[in-house]
Amino acid sequence: MGLFDIFKKKNRVDSPEESLDQEEGLANPADQESVDKSAPANDGQTEEEPKAATEETSVTQATGDSTDSKDQFDPMQFVITEEETPGEIEIPASQSDKVDDVAESVKSGNPDESEKTTAEAYDQGLSQSRKGFAQRFNQFLANFRSVDEDFFEQLEDTLIGADLGFDLSIQISNQVREAVKERNIKDKAEIQALIIEKMVNQYEEQGQNEDQSMHFAPAGQPTVILFVGVNGVGKTTTVGKLASTYKQEGKKVLLAAADTFRAGAVKQLQEWGTRDGVPVVAGPEKADPASVVYTAVEKAKNENYDVLFVDTAGRLQNNVNLMNELAKMNRVIQKVLPEAPQEVLLVLDATTGQNALQQAKLFQNSSDVTGIVLTKMDGTAKGGIVFAIRDSLHLPVKWIGFGEKATDLRVFSAEDFVYGLFKDLVQE
Numbered sequence: 001m002g003l004f005d006i007f008k009k010k011n012r013v014d015s016p017e018e019s020l021d022q023e024e025g026l027a028n029p030a031d032q033e034s035v036d037k038s039a040p041a042n043d044g045q046t047e048e049e050p051k052a053a054t055e056e057t058s059v060t061q062a063t064g065d066s067t068d069s070k071d072q073f074d075p076m077q078f079v080i081t082e083e084e085t086p087g088e089i090e091i092p093a094s095q096s097d098k099v100d101d102v103a104e105s106v107k108s109g110n111p112d113e114s115e116k117t118t119a120e121a122y123d124q125g126l127s128q129s130r131k132g133f134a135q136r137f138n139q140f141l142a143n144f145r146s147v148d149e150d151f152f153e154q155l156e157d158t159l160i161g162a163d164l165g166f167d168l169s170i171q172i173s174n175q176v177r178e179a180v181k182e183r184n185i186k187d188k189a190e191i192q193a194l195i196i197e198k199m200v201n202q203y204e205e206q207g208q209n210e211d212q213s214m215h216f217a218p219a220g221q222p223t224v225i226l227f228v229g230v231n232g233v234g235k236t237t238t239v240g241k242l243a244s245t246y247k248q249e250g251k252k253v254l255l256a257a258a259d260t261f262r263a264g265a266v267k268q269l270q271e272w273g274t275r276d277g278v279p280v281v282a283g284p285e286k287a288d289p290a291s292v293v294y295t296a297v298e299k300a301k302n303e304n305y306d307v308l309f310v311d312t313a314g315r316l317q318n319n320v321n322l323m324n325e326l327a328k329m330n331r332v333i334q335k336v337l338p339e340a341p342q343e344v345l346l347v348l349d350a351t352t353g354q355n356a357l358q359q360a361k362l363f364q365n366s367s368d369v370t371g372i373v374l375t376k377m378d379g380t381a382k383g384g385i386v387f388a389i390r391d392s393l394h395l396p397v398k399w400i401g402f403g404e405k406a407t408d409l410r411v412f413s414a415e416d417f418v419y420g421l422f423k424d425l426v427q428e
C-alpha cells in the first residue's frame with residue numbers, strides 16, 4: 001500500500017478517540033524502527049545500569065592540546081596558536097540556579113510533555129505548515145475557473161511558495177497535468193486531492209533507496225555521532241535532546257563540546273548534560289576542537305560508552321576553515337576508532353527554506369553526511385522543505401524537531417508527516 005493510500009485510510013477515521021491514539025502502536029513504523037534498529041547496537045554489549053536521575057554530571061576538561069597522547073597521535077596536526085590556548089577555564093559541574101531549576105523540572109517531569117504521543121507531536125508541530133498549505137491551496141483554488149495553462153502556472157507558484165523548490169514544483173505540476181487529462185478531472189476538490197496524491201507519490205518514490213535507520217558500532221565499541229551544520233540551526237539543542245532519548249533507552253552517553261568557537265556553546269551543552277545526567281568533555285574557549293574530540297573519543301573507548309555525540313561549531317557555510325576543521329575531526333576520530341563516526345548528521349533549520357538546501361549541498365561535498373535532522377518545523381508555515389530535501393539531496397531525514405524541549409525531537413516518519421500536513425485537505 002502506497003503512502004497516499006495509507007494517508008487516505010488514516011483520514012477516513014476521523015473520530016479522535018478511534019483514530020490517532022488507537023492507531024499509534026501500528027501506524028507509526030518510525031517509532032518501531034527506532035526501537036528495532038537501535039537494538040542491535042546493544043547485542044552482546046556490556047549493559048550499564050542507567051544511572052539514577054540525580055547523578056551529578058561530571059565535566060571532563062580536555063587540555064586544548066593533544067600532546068598528552070603523543071604515542072598514538074601526531075601532534076603536528078594540531079597547530080594551536082598562543083591565542084587559542086588560554087589557561088584553563090572554569091566550567092562548573094553543577095550550573096547556575098537557573099540550570100538547576102530546569103534540571104529539577106526535567107527530573108520531576110512534565111506529564112503533558114512526556115505523554116505526548118508521536119501523532120500528537122506531529123499534529124501540533126505541523127499545525128503552522130498545515131494551515132499554510134490549506135491557505136495556499138484555498139487561495140489558489142478560489143481563482144479556479146478551468147484547467148488551463150494559467151492554472152498550471154499558478155499551481156507551480158503555489159508549490160514553490162510552499163518551499164518545494166523549483167524543479168520539484170515543475171515536475172509535480174507536469175504530473176498533475178497528465179493525470180487531469182487522463183482522468184478528465186474538473187472538480188476543485190478532486191484537483192486538490194490529485195495534487196496532494198502526486199506530491200506524496202513523488203516523495204515516496206524519491207525515498208525508496210533511503211536508509212532511515214540510525215547506524216551503530218558493533219557490540220563493545222562506542223558509536224560516534226557527529227553533528228554538523230551552520231550556526232544557529234539547532235545542533236546543540238539536538239545533541240541535548242538525543243542524549244536524553246538515548247539515556248532513557250539505557251545507553252551510556254557521552255557528549256563532546258567541540259563547538260569551541262562560539263562563547264556560550266560549551267555552557268549550553270553542559271546545561272543539557274546536567275539535565276540529561278550525562279558527562280560532557282569540554283576544552284578551553286577557542287581550543288582546537290579536534291583536541292576536545294580526541295579526548296572524548298579516547299574516554300568513550302576506554303570507559304565503554306555506548307554513544308558519543310560530538311557538537312561541532314557552525315560558522316558561515318563559505319568558511320573553508322569550517323570544512324577543514326570537520327575533516328580534521330574525522331581524522332582524529334578515526335585514529336582511535338577507525339570505523340567511526342557511524343553517523344554524520346547534518347542539522348538544517350526548516351525555517352530557512354531553500355537556503356537550507358544550499359547549505360546541505362556544501363556540507364555534502366565536504367563530509368560524508370549520513371542523514372538530516374530537520375529542526376524548527378514548528379516555526380514554519382511552509383513545510384515543503386521536507387519534499388525538496390528528499391528530491392534534491394537524496395539524504396534521509398532521520399529526526400525532526402518540533403520545539404525546544406527534549407520530547408520535541410522525534411524519529412522522522414513520512415507517514416505521520418504527510419498525514420500531519422494534509423489531513424484537513426483531503427476528505428474521503
Ligand SMILES: Nc1nc2c(ncn2[C@@H]2O[C@H](COP(=O)(O)OP(=O)(O)OP(=O)(O)O)[C@@H](O)[C@H]2O)c(=O)[nH]1
Pocket residue numbers: 229230231232233234235236237238259262265268312313314315375376377378379400401402403404408
Ligand atoms: N522552535 C524551535 N526551536 C528550536 C528547535 N531546535 C532548536 N531550537 C532553538 O534554536 C536556537 C539555536 O539552537 P542551537 O542549538 O544553539 O543552535 P546551534 O546550531 O548549536 O548554534 P551554534 O552553536 O551557534 O552553531 C535555540 O534557541 C534553540 O532552542 C526546534 O525544533 N524548534
